[in-house]
Amino acid sequence: MIEAYLIHLIILIGIYLILAISLQLAMGFSGLLNLGHIAFYCIGAYVSALLALNGFPFWLCFLAAGILAMIFGFLLSIPTNKLKGDYLALATLGFSFVVYAIALNWASLTRGPLGLPGIPKPVLFGISFSDNFSFLVLTLVIALISFLIIKKIVSSPFGKALEATRDDELATRVLGKNTFKLKSMALAISAFFAGVAGSLYAHYITFIDPSSFTLLQLIPVLCIVIIGGLASLKGTAIATIILVLLPEPLRFIGFPSSIVGPARQIIYALILLLILIYRPKGFFGKVELE
Amino acid sequence: MAKKIWTWLVPLIVVIVILAIAIPLSMKKPAEKEVIKIGAILFLTGNQAVLGEEIKNGLVLANELDNEKAEQKIELIIEDSGDDPNKAISAYNKLRLEKIPIIISSGDQVSYVLSSITNKDKVLLLGTAADSQEILGDYFFRGSLRVQKEARILGDYAVKELNCKRIGVIYINNIYGESFRKVFGDTARKNTGEIVSEEAFGIADTDVKTQILKTMQNNPDCISASGFGPGLNILFKQLREYGWNGITISPSPITDPYQFKTIGIENLNNTYFLAVDFDAENPSNEKIKEFVDRYKERFPKSPLPGKFAAIAYDNYNILAWAIRECGYDAEKVKNCLLEAKDKQGILGSIDFSTHELKIPLYLKKVENGKIITIKAITE
Numbered sequence: 001m002i003e004a005y006l007i008h009l010i011i012l013i014g015i016y017l018i019l020a021i022s023l024q025l026a027m028g029f030s031g032l033l034n035l036g037h038i039a040f041y042c043i044g045a046y047v048s049a050l051l052a053l054n055g056f057p058f059w060l061c062f063l064a065a066g067i068l069a070m071i072f073g074f075l076l077s078i079p080t081n082k083l084k085g086d087y088l089a090l091a092t093l094g095f096s097f098v099v100y101a102i103a104l105n106w107a108s109l110t111r112g113p114l115g116l117p118g119i120p121k122p123v124l125f126g127i128s129f130s131d132n133f134s135f136l137v138l139t140l141v142i143a144l145i146s147f148l149i150i151k152k153i154v155s156s157p158f159g160k161a162l163e164a165t166r167d168d169e170l171a172t173r174v175l176g177k178n179t180f181k182l183k184s185m186a187l188a189i190s191a192f193f194a195g196v197a198g199s200l201y202a203h204y205i206t207f208i209d210p211s212s213f214t215l216l217q218l219i220p221v222l223c224i225v226i227i228g229g230l231a232s233l234k235g236t237a238i239a240t241i242i243l244v245l246l247p248e249p250l251r252f253i254g255f256p257s258s259i260v261g262p263a264r265q266i267i268y269a270l271i272l273l274l275i276l277i278y279r280p281k282g283f284f285g286k287v288e289l290e
Numbered sequence: 291m292a293k294k295i296w297t298w299l300v301p302l303i304v305v306i307v308i309l310a311i312a313i314p315l316s317m318k319k320p321a322e323k324e325v326i327k328i329g330a331i332l333f334l335t336g337n338q339a340v341l342g343e344e345i346k347n348g349l350v351l352a353n354e355l356d357n358e359k360a361e362q363k364i365e366l367i368i369e370d371s372g373d374d375p376n377k378a379i380s381a382y383n384k385l386r387l388e389k390i391p392i393i394i395s396s397g398d399q400v401s402y403v404l405s406s407i408t409n410k411d412k413v414l415l416l417g418t419a420a421d422s423q424e425i426l427g428d429y430f431f432r433g434s435l436r437v438q439k440e441a442r443i444l445g446d447y448a449v450k451e452l453n454c455k456r457i458g459v460i461y462i463n464n465i466y467g468e469s470f471r472k473v474f475g476d477t478a479r480k481n482t483g484e485i486v487s488e489e490a491f492g493i494a495d496t497d498v499k500t501q502i503l504k505t506m507q508n509n510p511d512c513i514s515a516s517g518f519g520p521g522l523n524i525l526f527k528q529l530r531e532y533g534w535n536g537i538t539i540s541p542s543p544i545t546d547p548y549q550f551k552t553i554g555i556e557n558l559n560n561t562y563f564l565a566v567d568f569d570a571e572n573p574s575n576e577k578i579k580e581f582v583d584r585y586k587e588r589f590p591k592s593p594l595p596g597k598f599a600a601i602a603y604d605n606y607n608i609l610a611w612a613i614r615e616c617g618y619d620a621e622k623v624k625n626c627l628l629e630a631k632d633k634q635g636i637l638g639s640i641d642f643s644t645h646e647l648k649i650p651l652y653l654k655k656v657e658n659g660k661i662i663t664i665k666a667i668t669e
Contacts (some may be wrong), residue, residue, distance in 0.1 A: 004383050004386060005380070005383035005384060005386070005387055008379050008380060008383050009380065012376055012380075104463060105463075105490075107468070112463075112468055113463060113464040113465045113467070113468045114422070114465055114468050114469070115398075115399065115402075115422075115465065117402055117422070117424040118424070205375050205376070205379075205403055206403065206406055207375070207399060207402045207403050207406075207424075209398075209399055209465065211373070211399065211464075212374075212375070212399070216336075248380065251369065251380075251381070251384050252384075262335060264335075264370075264372075265335065
């Protein structure tokens, strides 16, 4: 029993970690205030679910989820390339509303608000991940690989160029770097991993509908990135663990349910507020949120 | 220096959080006499929190009144899902730590996700406000009115009895509205009715004029308005603003006091709707009156109870009866529920023999500011 409880929480940590470090790549390392990240998560979840429900193998669904999200990430970068700060945030937010509206209204494909039930659990190279423990192993392996890949990216010359673009785009251009290409690639890679996280989520929960991909779902991920600290993968990982686990003790304290529900939301808001006031860079942040 | 502190402080917080979870888990209570517990995973936060609160109140009241009379008490443990499957699974796992074999859930997505787990774990799940047709399984019971059934009854009645040949459909854009739209439209068409338009609105919409105009441009004989929440209130008010006085058809959520009062009876003239035998302001029998009185006494700051509270109350009572009658075990309670027919609740005779809640339904109409019962639905 205890195992089931902890396994579920660790699976959530794994999925949120992939989602948060991918947002960190766009937001923390590249300076792209991307509020449309949940849309890539949504695209990944729907692509993977639709393919799986049509009999395609998990590895294909999983890769297709990442690749299609990546394509959309790249496409989104074209019209938004010259936008910065608030304007970019609004444009990407608009994108997430569009994706949500498509998921809700393209009923012949997505079944609209009825959602997609019966998404199969993954089977990879003959190994079934139908029980939660094996799914946990799969999630942790994918989360670890994602973490290492993004770590490699941000410590590579390409990653340094991204940080340079974030700090001073004009100076980076003067040095001969194509910042359009850099930002597009950052957004596309970030979207790829969000799509991968979406695929894992769909195959874990086995039912998705548009309400799983609203702005409300983005808030915890944004909190993780800001609390962990911009441009810090270590901070993101620690913040993911804290924010996923933090509300859980409330379940055992014995408060009435009318307090526990809102208390979870208040905790997130309170931590975010305290961090923004006393430690604007987050736990291990290298840059301040502007 | 500051960085060094944070390097230690953050992992420390992580350890504290993990310990805060682990210690209560590991502190096993000494063996105690079997305590009967029922879990409830409800949407107490989020978009549907109003309904969740009403369901919770119904369950809490039933639990307290039941414990007043019964020798063996039942503990009701309520968890919030926020209508989010991730949180619901956490809540379920927490309830399972206490080895609770009977759980009540609310919401479609949450109930679907939970049913796939509970069927495997052989835990009995009773879903309220869970209409999705895909929520099935040996250990799942649907403790709510089925939207598809209401859509079929209203679709039939609209064409056959009200002679609505051209119908405009305005529906809430969620799983409830979509399920209603589909079955209502299919039934109307089967009876040679024509659906002239289908327009959707959002649960929190504050303006549905466009949908109303597009519907009225098609000159419908009748309009079907299905849904709940603030969007439905606005829909009815704006229908009147645009001069619609024709026949309007609506399923049972409109009978909830929050909807009914906010819309105002003056905006509901010529509206046909389905309802259970429950009106908190004019109780039709002693059982309902007693329930309403106790509810007001127990929750003085809450609005009057609606059908969700009443159904939750009956659901709890039939579960409590099944536990005491057949034993505190999911399998035994399941078999008990399947055999239970004609159990009397405050809403009338309750039947769970098909895994679905069957309670008496009534077709009603608002005429000149008064509610008239047209007929009882016998199926």
